[in-house]
Amino acid sequence: xxxxxxxxxxxxxLAAIAVPLTAASGASSGQAKGxxxxxGISLSLSGDFSDSGKAAMRGYQLWRDVVNAHGxxxxxxxKLKILDDTSSxxxxxxxxxxxxxxxxxxxxxxxFSTLLTAPxxxxxxxxxxxxxxxxxxxxxxxxxxxxxxxxxxxxPIIDSADVFAHYILSLPKSKRPKTAAYPSLDDPFASPIADxxxxxxxxxxxxxxxxxxxxxxxxxxxPIVSKYAAKKPDLVVGGTQNDDAYAQVKAMVQLKFSPKxxxxxxxxxxxxEFPGKVGQKNVNGIFSTGDWxxxxxxxxxxxxxxxxxxxxxxxxxxxxxxxxxxxxxxxVLQLAVAKTHSLDNGKIISALHKGNWPTVEGVxxxxxxxxxxxxxxxVEWVHHKLYPVYPKSIALHAPTAPKxxxxxx
Amino acid sequence: xxxxxxxxxxxxxxxxxxxLMASGxxxxxxxxxxxxxxxxxxxxxxxxxxxxxxxxxxxxxxxSVLIVAPLMFALGVSVQLVFIRSLRSEQAEELSLxxxxxxxxxxxxxxxxxxxxxxRATNTTYANSSWxxxxxxxxxxxxxxxxxxxxxxxxxxxxxARTRFGRSVRATVQNPASALLxxxxxxxxxxxxxxxGVSTAAAAGAVYGVLYPFNPGSHYDxxxxxxxxxxxxxxxxxxxxxAAALLMGVVEAIVAVEISPVWSSFSYFVVLVVIxxxxxQGFFGARQRTL
Numbered sequence: 001x002x003x004x005x006x007x008x009x010x011x012x013x014l015a016a017i018a019v020p021l022t023a024a025s026g027a028s029s030g031q032a033k034g035x036x037x038x039x040g041i042s043l044s045l046s047g048d049f050s051d052s053g054k055a056a057m058r059g060y061q062l063w064r065d066v067v068n069a070h071g072x073x074x075x076x077x078x079k080l081k082i083l084d085d086t087s088s089x090x091x092x093x094x095x096x097x098x099x100x101x102x103x104x105x106x107x108x109x110x111x112f113s114t115l116l117t118a119p120x121x122x123x124x125x126x127x128x129x130x131x132x133x134x135x136x137x138x139x140x141x142x143x144x145x146x147x148x149x150x151x152x153x154x155x156p157i158i159d160s161a162d163v164f165a166h167y168i169l170s171l172p173k174s175k176r177p178k179t180a181a182y183p184s185l186d187d188p189f190a191s192p193i194a195d196x197x198x199x200x201x202x203x204x205x206x207x208x209x210x211x212x213x214x215x216x217x218x219x220x221x222x223p224i225v226s227k228y229a230a231k232k233p234d235l236v237v238g239g240t241q242n243d244d245a246y247a248q249v250k251a252m253v254q255l256k257f258s259p260k261x262x263x264x265x266x267x268x269x270x271x272x273e274f275p276g277k278v279g280q281k282n283v284n285g286i287f288s289t290g291d292w293x294x295x296x297x298x299x300x301x302x303x304x305x306x307x308x309x310x311x312x313x314x315x316x317x318x319x320x321x322x323x324x325x326x327x328x329x330x331x332v333l334q335l336a337v338a339k340t341h342s343l344d345n346g347k348i349i350s351a352l353h354k355g356n357w358p359t360v361e362g363v364x365x366x367x368x369x370x371x372x373x374x375x376x377x378x379v380e381w382v383h384h385k386l387y388p389v390y391p392k393s394i395a396l397h398a399p400t401a402p403k404x405x406x407x408x409x
Numbered sequence: 410x411x412x413x414x415x416x417x418x419x420x421x422x423x424x425x426x427x428x429l430m431a432s433g434x435x436x437x438x439x440x441x442x443x444x445x446x447x448x449x450x451x452x453x454x455x456x457x458x459x460x461x462x463x464x465x466x467x468x469x470x471x472x473s474v475l476i477v478a479p480l481m482f483a484l485g486v487s488v489q490l491v492f493i494r495s496l497r498s499e500q501a502e503e504l505s506l507x508x509x510x511x512x513x514x515x516x517x518x519x520x521x522x523x524x525x526x527x528x529r530a531t532n533t534t535y536a537n538s539s540w541x542x543x544x545x546x547x548x549x550x551x552x553x554x555x556x557x558x559x560x561x562x563x564x565x566x567x568x569x570a571r572t573r574f575g576r577s578v579r580a581t582v583q584n585p586a587s588a589l590l591x592x593x594x595x596x597x598x599x600x601x602x603x604x605x606g607v608s609t610a611a612a613a614g615a616v617y618g619v620l621y622p623f624n625p626g627s628h629y630d631x632x633x634x635x636x637x638x639x640x641x642x643x644x645x646x647x648x649x650x651x652a653a654a655l656l657m658g659v660v661e662a663i664v665a666v667e668i669s670p671v672w673s674s675f676s677y678f679v680v681l682v683v684i685x686x687x688x689x690q691g692f693f694g695a696r697q698r699t700l
Contacts, residue, residue: 046521047521047526048526048626049526050521050525050526051525051526051527054525186671212669212670212671213670213671214665214670214671215670215671215674217630217674218665218670218673218674219621219630220419220423220620220621220661220662222419222548222662223416223419223661223662223663223665223666223670223673224665224666224670226412226415226416226419226546226666227412227665227666230411230412242528242622243528243621243622243624246528246530246622247621247622250536250537253537253539254537254538254539254546254548255539255546256539256541256546273527273528276530276532277528277530277532277622278532278537279532279536279537282537406537
């Protein structure tokens with residue numbers, strides 16, 4: 001009996017050693033024309049991030065259809081193997097382990113959100129897979145300093161509002177705000193964004209009259225808004241996620257306080273949801289930031305929007321930016337495969353560290369740890385529609401300031 | 410001073426809504442010693458039903474209470490009859506915690522599957538309106554919500570204090586064995602009381618959906634607040650829940666304005682701990698069985 005057990009143990013140990021080796025060899029499987037190659041992805045198809053997970057899935061699947069219609073990758077048809085991680089950072093690790101070691105997929109793409117991307121990227125790195133990913137733009141991902149990560153948005157999340165500071169500083173001094181308030185959510189993707197804007201604007205002489213960080217369980221923002229409204233700042237910069245952004249706007253309307261400039265890092269950049277949450281008539285003049293918009297002039301965007309609407313229906317305003325980010329992830333791989341003429345992950349990683357990569361998210365390029373080196377777009381609600389307004393090169397409408405009173409514009 | 414008064418107005422109006430949500434929880438505990446940790450999820454379920462009626466049939470959320478409340482009452486009675494009634498053992502309190510927690514997770518899962526996780530809000534035409542009274546802003550929705558809370562709490566009080574059913578409830582709360590001997594149908598009283606407790610979630614949910622964006626996971630924050638209100642008020646006391654909810658609303662609003670929003674929830678819990686140290690049974694705990 002003990003011999004049998006010993007044999008089982010040895011076999012299992014050998015298998016444990018052999019699996020990463022075979023997987024690693026799978027990761028650099030060279031090229032083989034005319035076959036089907038599988039790309040493994042873990043997505044949040046249930047749980048807290050399921051809406052975004054499904055949006056990412058639509059983007060990936062659309063890219064698969066488009067690439068296959070154009071002959072696939074080096075003549076190989078692309079198949080996606082998508083596993084549900086239930087929005088769990090533990091399950092996502094298991095899923096990528098399975099995809100790489102058991103399913104031996106040729107490539108992997110990233111999941112949704114930094115929370116899941118950070119552990120997933122580590123798994124991919126262990127097996128020497130390129131980790132092109134659409135939604136992990138937070139410090140937790142780049143803090144790992146992995147060489148295989150490539151975030152397919154124009155800028156890391158915490159730099160996303162720099163473009164607003166640049167816009168304000170581009171105004172003549174007489175038209176700039178003199179005072180500013182910075183109410184921010186206690187969230188790694190909210191308060192650091194507002195902090196960066198504050199640093200830039202303070203340096204330029206715009207006085208901070210109020211700043212606070214409110215905890216995520218704060219459902220009622222009226223006391224905070226009444227506090228900063230009493231100080232009458234010209235500018236309000238909110239480091240926000242969606243629901244607190246809606247709550248701030250609602251409280252401002254109720255307290256009849258309308259600053260000359262209002263920037264909220266998240267919330268107003270969702271054209272499908274924002275008007276319904278705060279009232280269509282209250283959106284005008286509000287600034288936000290974003291990585292992609294339906295009317296964006298980025299390379300291939302028109303074709304992407306057309307193909308998306310053909311496949312999924314609806315209007316262009318209903319396309320979740322996450323779908324575009326996922327599509328761009330596929331585009332990056334497609335370009336890298338074409339450039340290296342190889343399906344080898346190592347060669348693709350090396351190639352992506354050099355040059356510029358045109359996608360629907362703009363022309364992307366990364367530093368050594370996968371942080372994109374571009375800039376997000378500044379967007380503003382003008383005449384009840386969301387437009388990219390700055391920088392000028394991508395603007396579809398000139399920025400309008402000061403913000404009209406609530407219900408006007 | 411202006412800000413403090415403004416904060417007090419806001420705190421009282423907000424507290425009124427929380428009082429409504431907590432009253433069902435404390436009533437259910439008083440009658441059957443069941444801590445219904447699904448109350449938060451039931452409020453969110455009601456918020457979704459009210460939102461759906463508003464979106465698809467343009468029914469005002471305050472009117473939709475008349476439709477949602479009977480549905481929630483039926484749901485409450487069914488849950489009590491199917492899951493809670495059979496718990497007669499000494500561990501009934503602990504087991505009911507598990508059952509109602511499972512119910513909360515079940516509701517969250519179903520809502521997630523049906524409505525996805527996007528935040529929703531019932532945005533009526535008057536959702537962002539406010540009156541200016543002596544220079545103070547009073548949100549129209551909050552004022553309506555407060556008024557609705559007062560009406561329902563008064564109805565609840567009248568039901569418990571002035572009706573035969575109310576006497577049965579109070580008798581069951583005070584001494585279940587004697588009530589049974591005097592001919593009170595304890596099973597029926599428990600089922601109906603649970604149904605009433607759950608149906609208060611209908612009104613609370615309609616109001617919650619107008620005041621705050623919500624998604625299926627919103628019940629976690631809600632239930633922790635509701636439990637703390639019920640504990641501070643004295644377990645089983647509706648009047649205590651009202652007092653505690655108003656205190657919570659005012660303390661949080663004033664601290665958010667005068668000190669920092671970071672300390673607003675914390676300060677309420679400091680008040681909670683201090684009061685419980687001085688009066689472990691809560692505000693009305695000594696009279697908890699008399700409502």
